[in-house]
Amino acid sequence: MTEKQANPTEFLKNLRRFIAGDMEPQQRLDWVVAAIADNMKAEVCSLYILRSDSVLELYASKGLNPEAVHNVGLKLGQGLVGNIAVTGRVLNLVDAQQHASFAYLPETGEEVYSSFLGVPVLRAGKMLGVVTVQSRSRRSYSDEEIAALEIVAMLLADLIFAGKLPMKEPPEAPSPARRLRSFSLIGVPLNEGVGLGYAVLHAPRIAVNEMFHEDNTAEKHKLVVALDSVRRSIDAMLARGDMAQAGEHRDILEAYRLFAYDKGWVKRLEAAIESGLTAQAAVDKVRNDMRALMASSKNAYMRERLSDFDDLAHRLLTHLTGENQAPAIMRESRSNIIIARFMGAAELLDYPRDKICALVLEDGADTSHVVIVARALGIPVIGQAEGIFSLVENGEALIVDGDKGEIHVRPDTTIKEAYAEKLRFLADKQKKYHALQNRPSRTLDGVAITLLMNAGLLVEIPHLAESGAEGIGLFRTELQFMIASAFPKAEAQEQLYRNVYRAGGDKAVTFRTLDIGGDKMLPYFRQKEREENPALGWRAVRLTLDRKALMRIQLRALLKASSGRSLRLMLPMVTELAEIEKTRRLIEHEKAHLARFGYDLPAQIKLGAMIEVPNLLFQLDGLMQAVDFVSVGSNDLFQYMMAADRGNQYVAARFDWFSPAFLRALASITAAAARHGTPVTLCGEMAGKPLAAMVLIGLGYHRLSMSAAAIGPVKTMLLSLHEGKIAAFLQEKLQQGYNEASLRPALLDFAQRHNVAV
Known part of the structure; x- marks a missing residue:
């Protein structure tokens, strides 16, 4: 087909029919690029396809040197095509050779062309390739032309994924042989644990069958009806009885509802319909556009919002196509492993918690909302498992090792037996830990050790009773802020703190004030300037004392929620004693305000400080007199002492908790606390590791706060430990x-010689 199409929609319809026809693969591609070039009045149209080795191979071209086809490739990020593939964004250039990313390839003969338009070829958010048009004349392509090429890219994506290419298998579609054999993938471990079970693909892609329409008004009406239905379903979820209480479930859904009513999103959908797409094709196009834009963003908030938009688009497509897809059938036992490209926290909460044994994400990061909630629910999680959604079918056997970040697909008998034995071993251990639940935490020589639990979400509080923890040694109040779309109101904060008290019964809770900044920036809290080193910058108590309204609202909520109780309040990242005094003045101000309006106040207020900044080590005596208790944040204290970012792969393993210098610093804290009779707790990662906990007990730390899962192993260890012997051993070594x-x-030698269960 070489005649020009006066009607773009008619051209696209014909193009789709031709792509679906029976033809030799290379001939089909050659015809397609020629037709696109003719229709857009361009002298060149080229299609580059992303291979499994991350090279964009020139698969077809009208206008470039025919010898370059299948013999020229660009790496991701190389040249204009590589730039588009990395960013997922359109490039529309009047003079391509003046662009910073331009890479000259003499084999193609493209040096004579000036204008350039390139569009990513995406399917379900995955980059498949790039389609380009070029002309000798210096011109900028219109919005209508860009929209038309984007629609062409959608058709090409279906062609690529269907395997209609001059090769044995398409880059993104695994061969039948691959689907039959065992293989393993490596991702990023985001929550520890092991899961053996069967794949449940979350929100499988809904096929768009109707691409083009003849009636704008009718398609817009379909969109309005579908949007109304989705919004009502979200409102109904919020109205459910189990969502009536404030808490992270409701906070997440409230944020989710905001996006369902987002006007900008609706305008994009309407614009796509006006370009000639049906309502369902418009949703698919805008979803792909949003995925490409957000996935390439360095903004953590934007990447997190991708999950919300993705799920909303899926729900819309469900209504528009009539494919009322229910989740894949889940097994009755806890043997379901959720596999998702993107996932919002609200979607995870839709699944029955007692049926999930692991979660695997193609996306996902340590601070993703879905990961935070999964961690609170005790679900092993692996993120950044590239391609897993395309490689696994519903119901296929999987093993997920959240400790190592390994995913075994269709594992063979040897791997199955090894992990089954590991799970049996872990189950036996859990039974032993459970049997210790009500046994007093005392060492062999009778020293009482208080084991506390770290938490940050309401869903974690039931672990108090399950683990046998004596209280919550660290409640991270910032998690409520991190999963919300705007600052939680005072009433919502107060309700959360009341619910924590209610769920915890008579067990003590230590609330840490808002600890944001560094790697925990709130999406809706903008800083004027980007910090070069946020870990050492404006964060935690530094930030909240500068933004007193934040601190005062939180203090007021805590004071009201703690009426008649003992309020334990802890300040993060204290550097100077003056910060403690400033906070005391704010507390007194809020107490006076509440008393003036007749509110009941806490029976007792205890103010503590976290020791995370090495500067405090040189003012310990003053610190112990200024507070009611201290808590050591060993994670930050260690990284600041060693000047080693614990997230940096090059230095994270270079330094050890058991460095004599660091242990001497920890010992100086307990010595100062003993001199002044100040209670001291350690609530960092060290507390939850049996060998490290053994050391901490020997250094005088008799209050340890850790994850609920760590309490059993640590309790087992201390019941086999003689506190006096480890204390003497450490004193000798350190002195x-x-x-x-x-x-x-x-x-390790000490533990072995004294039969300590580490």
């Missing part, structure tokens, strides 16, 4: 000038 890089070998 005799032991200067090895780590005490780890000596500590």
Whole structure:
């Protein structure tokens, strides 16, 4: 077909019919690029397809040197085509050779062309390739031409994925042989644990069958009806009885509802319909556009919103296509492994919690909302598992190792037996830990050790009773802020704190004030300037004392929620004693305000500080007199002492908790606390590791706060430990000038000789 199409919609319809026809693959591609070039009055049209080795191969071209086809490739990020593939964004250039990303390829003969338009070829958010048009004349392509090429890219995506290419298998579609054999993938471990079960594909892609329409008004009406239905379903979810209480479930859905009513999103959908697409094709196009834009963004908030938009688009397509897809059938036992490209926290909460044994995401990061909620529910999670959604079918056997970040697909008998044995071993351990639940936490020589639990979400509080924890040593109040779309109102904060008290019964709770900044920036809280080193910047108590309204609202909510109780309040990242005094003045101001209006106040207020900044180590005596208790944040204290970012793969393993210098610093804290009679707790990651907890007990830490899952192993260890012996051992090592890089070998030897269960 070479004649020009006066009607773009008619051209696209014909193009789709031709792509679906029976033809030799290379001939089909050659025809397609020629037709596109003719229709857009361009001298060149080229299609590049992304191979499995991350090279964009020139698969077809009208206008470039025919010898370059299948012999020229660009790496991701190389040239204009590589730039589009990395960013997922359209490039519309009057003079392509002046662009910073332009890469000259003499084999193609493209040096004579000036104008350039390139569009990513996406399917379900996955980059498949790039389609380009070029002309000798210097011109900028119109919005209508860009929209037309984007629609062409949608058709090409279906062609690529269907395998209608001059090759044995398309880059994104695994071969039948691959689908039959065992293989493994490596992702990023985001929550520990092991899951053996069967794949449940979350929100499988709905096929768009009707691409083009003849009636704008009718398609817009379909969109309005579908949007109304989706919005009502979200409102109904919020009205359910189990959502009536404030908490993270409701906060997440409230944020979700905001996006369902987002006017900008609706305008994009209407514009796509006006370009000639049906309502369902418009939703698919806008979803792909949003995925490409958000996935390439460095803004964590934008990437997190991708999950919300993706699910909303899926729900819309369900209504528009009539494919009322229910989730894949889940097994009755806890053997379901959820596989998702993107997932919102609200969607995870839709699944029955007692049926899920693991979660695997193609996206996902440590601070993603869905990961935060999964961690609170005790579900093993692996993120960044590239391609997993395309490689796995519903019901296929999987093993997920959240400790190592490994996913075994259709595992063979040897792997199954090894992991089954590991699970049996872990189950036996859990039974033993459960049997210790009500046993007093005392060492062999009778020293009482208080084991506390870290939490941050309401769904975690039931673990208090299950684990046998004596209270909550650290409640991270910032998690409520991190999963919300705007600052939680005072009433919502107060209700959350009341619910935490109610769920915890008579067990003590230590609330840490808002700890944001660094790697925990709130999406709706904008800083004027980007910080070069946010970990050492404006965060935690520094931020909240500068933004007093934040602190005062939270303090007021905590004071009201704690009426008649003892309020334990802890300040994060204290650097100077003056910060404690400033906070005390704010507390007194809020107490006076509430008393003036007749509110009941807490029976007692205890103010504590976290020791995370090394500066406090040189003012410990003053600190112990200024507070009612202290808590050591060993994660930050260690990384600041060692000047080593714990998230940096090059230095994270270089330094050890058991460095004599660091242990001496920890010992100085308990010594100062003993001099002044100030209670001290350690609530970092060290507390939850049996070997490290053994050391901490020997250094005088008799209050340890950790994840609920760590309490059983740590309790088992301390019941086999003689506190006096480990204390004497450490005193001897640390006082005799032991200067090895780590005490780890000596500590393991001690544990073995004294039968300590580490």
